[in-house]
Amino acid sequence: MALLGGAASSLQAQAGEAVVDLMHQGEFARQEEIMRRSGAAGEEEITIRDAVHHMDEDTDLLLSFDDGRADVQGAYQLISFQGYLQKDLHALGNGAVVFLDSSAGMVLEPRQGSMFQPGTYLGAFSIEFWFYSGAPREGGEVLAWQGSSWIGTEPLFQKILVSLQDRRLTWNLENFFVRGEIGDQTDGFTGLPVVLRQRRELIPRTWSHHLLRYNPDRSVLEYLVNGVPESVVHVTDTGDQTGTPFNPYVGELSEPAVRIGQYLNGAVDEFRISRTWREPDQSRTGDLERGRLIYRPLDLYYPGARVQGAQVEGRTPGATEIRTYFFLSDYLEDPGFSDPRWQLLDVQGGLKEVSEDPRPAYRGRFLYTMVELLPDGVRENKPGLRSLSVEYRTDPVPPAPQGVRVSNTEDGVLLEWNPVLRGNPEGYMVFFGTGPDTYFDQNPRRVEQGNQALIQGLQPGRVYYFRVGSYNYSNNPQRGAHIPLELSSEVHIRAEG
Known part of the structure; x- marks a missing residue:
C-alpha cells in the first residue's frame, strides 16, 4: 500500500447544490493495487494493477520494463539497449519494450552467480516472457545465447535460440543439455539437440505468455503458451523417461552475453529467468481480490455540506463491480480503508433520503471518498473507472435579522x-x-x-x-x-x- 497523504484539495464551493469531478480534480491520499492506464478508446481509466512479477530467491533475471525504464533485476548487467519503451502497450504492469526488425535488441552480461555464468551446471529452471507479435519477420529472435565447451581437443558448440519460424515461436537448445565429463577424449561427453515448437500460430497484435521449464527429477522439458502445453520432451538418450538423462550446462568457454529482441518485430514484457519449475502465468490479474483508493479530502468550505449522490462511469465486464464510499467530517483527517464511517453510495438512485441523516458521517466540511474495484471469477476481467462525480449540497448561511x-x-x-x-x-x-x-x-x-x-x-x-x-x-x-x-x-x- 502506498500512502500519499497531504493537505486537502481546494475547491471554491458555492452554497446550494453542486457537482465535483473527482476523476480530474481529485488526488489520491492512499492507493492499493491500482494503476492508471489508457482504455480501449484512449481515455484514461483507473483499474486493478496487474500481478507483475517480483524478485524472489529463485529469480535469476527479471525485466519488467515498467515506468518507461529498462531496469535489470538480477545477476546481470545491461551492456547495450536498442528498443522503444512503451507505456501504452503492455501485458502486465504499465510498460513493455518494442523491438524493430532492424535493431540489435538488448545485450545482458551474466555476472557472478547467474545461471548463464560460464561453467555452471543447472538444476530446475524456467524461462518465460509475454510476447506481442507485430508483422512477423522470419528469424526474429526473442532470446539468443551461445556457448561452448571441450570434447577432448574439439569444441562443443552450444546455443539457446528462441525465434520466429512460420508465425510460431521455436525453441532450439543445441547441446545445452550434456552428459559425461568435461574434456573427455571419447564420446563420453556429448550434447543433445532439443527443439520445441509452438503448434498454433501467433495471433497478430495479441499478447501471449510463453514458458519453457525443466524438471531434473523427471528429465522433462516443457513448453507452454498461455498455460497450455505445446511441446514436451524427455531430455534423455532414448527420448523417454527410461533413458539416461542429459543435464543443462553452460559451457566454460561460453560467450558472456544474453541477447533479447535481436531483429525482432514485436514487443516483450515481464521477461523472467528462474532457478525453479514455475507455474504458468496466464492471468492478467493474478490473485488480487480488489483495488482500492482514497481521494484526498475535498474542502467544501461549508461545515454543513451533505452528499446527495454520485455518478460513476467505467467498464464492469462480467460480474466485476465499482463501489464508491464517502463520509463527511468537519476536521482534516487521514482515514484508512477500514474506517467505520465509510458509507456506500447508491450510484443508481443517489442518497437524497440518506443525506438528511443527522449522524455526523453525513454532514461536514470535508468530503472523503473511497473507491473499490472488484474483479470476478474470470480473472482476466477487470473493472475500469473512467469518471467519478459526487453531487453535494451546502446550506447557505441565514440572512441578517431584520427589525432590530x-x-x-x-x-x-x-x-x-x-x-x-x-x-x-x-x-x-x-x-x-x-x-x-x-x-x-x-x-x-x-x-x-x-x-x-x-x-x-x-x-x-x-x-x-x-x-x-x-x-x-x-x-x-x-x-x-x-x-x-x-x-x-x-x-x-x-x-x-
Missing part, C-alpha cells in the same frame, strides 16, 4: 428582532460594545431560543451599540466554523440605571 429594536427595562437593556425564516437558523449571536463596530472583541451573547435577548450589567449613562447575527449548521461558531455571520444593521441606546 432596543429599549431599556427595569432588568436591563432588551434587544428584539424579527425571527429569521430562511437558511434553517439554529440560533442567534448578539454583539455589543461601547463604540460603533468596536464590540467584536467582547464575548457575544448566544440566543438558542426565541428572538430577543436581555443584556444586564451595563454601565448606566453609557451608550452601547448592538448587532445581531443568525447561524445554522454551516456557520455555527461552536463548531469552529470560519464562515462569518450575516449581521443586522447597528442600533444603539444609552443604558439607564
Whole structure:
C-alpha cells in the first residue's frame, strides 16, 4: 500500500447544490493495487494493477520494463539497449519494450552467480516472457545465447535460440543439455539437440505468455503458451523417461552475453529467468481480490455540506463491480480503508433520503471518498473507472435579522428582532460594545431560543451599540466554523440605571 497523504484539495464551493469531478480534480491520499492506464478508446481509466512479477530467491533475471525504464533485476548487467519503451502497450504492469526488425535488441552480461555464468551446471529452471507479435519477420529472435565447451581437443558448440519460424515461436537448445565429463577424449561427453515448437500460430497484435521449464527429477522439458502445453520432451538418450538423462550446462568457454529482441518485430514484457519449475502465468490479474483508493479530502468550505449522490462511469465486464464510499467530517483527517464511517453510495438512485441523516458521517466540511474495484471469477476481467462525480449540497448561511429594536427595562437593556425564516437558523449571536463596530472583541451573547435577548450589567449613562447575527449548521461558531455571520444593521441606546 502506498500512502500519499497531504493537505486537502481546494475547491471554491458555492452554497446550494453542486457537482465535483473527482476523476480530474481529485488526488489520491492512499492507493492499493491500482494503476492508471489508457482504455480501449484512449481515455484514461483507473483499474486493478496487474500481478507483475517480483524478485524472489529463485529469480535469476527479471525485466519488467515498467515506468518507461529498462531496469535489470538480477545477476546481470545491461551492456547495450536498442528498443522503444512503451507505456501504452503492455501485458502486465504499465510498460513493455518494442523491438524493430532492424535493431540489435538488448545485450545482458551474466555476472557472478547467474545461471548463464560460464561453467555452471543447472538444476530446475524456467524461462518465460509475454510476447506481442507485430508483422512477423522470419528469424526474429526473442532470446539468443551461445556457448561452448571441450570434447577432448574439439569444441562443443552450444546455443539457446528462441525465434520466429512460420508465425510460431521455436525453441532450439543445441547441446545445452550434456552428459559425461568435461574434456573427455571419447564420446563420453556429448550434447543433445532439443527443439520445441509452438503448434498454433501467433495471433497478430495479441499478447501471449510463453514458458519453457525443466524438471531434473523427471528429465522433462516443457513448453507452454498461455498455460497450455505445446511441446514436451524427455531430455534423455532414448527420448523417454527410461533413458539416461542429459543435464543443462553452460559451457566454460561460453560467450558472456544474453541477447533479447535481436531483429525482432514485436514487443516483450515481464521477461523472467528462474532457478525453479514455475507455474504458468496466464492471468492478467493474478490473485488480487480488489483495488482500492482514497481521494484526498475535498474542502467544501461549508461545515454543513451533505452528499446527495454520485455518478460513476467505467467498464464492469462480467460480474466485476465499482463501489464508491464517502463520509463527511468537519476536521482534516487521514482515514484508512477500514474506517467505520465509510458509507456506500447508491450510484443508481443517489442518497437524497440518506443525506438528511443527522449522524455526523453525513454532514461536514470535508468530503472523503473511497473507491473499490472488484474483479470476478474470470480473472482476466477487470473493472475500469473512467469518471467519478459526487453531487453535494451546502446550506447557505441565514440572512441578517431584520427589525432590530432596543429599549431599556427595569432588568436591563432588551434587544428584539424579527425571527429569521430562511437558511434553517439554529440560533442567534448578539454583539455589543461601547463604540460603533468596536464590540467584536467582547464575548457575544448566544440566543438558542426565541428572538430577543436581555443584556444586564451595563454601565448606566453609557451608550452601547448592538448587532445581531443568525447561524445554522454551516456557520455555527461552536463548531469552529470560519464562515462569518450575516449581521443586522447597528442600533444603539444609552443604558439607564
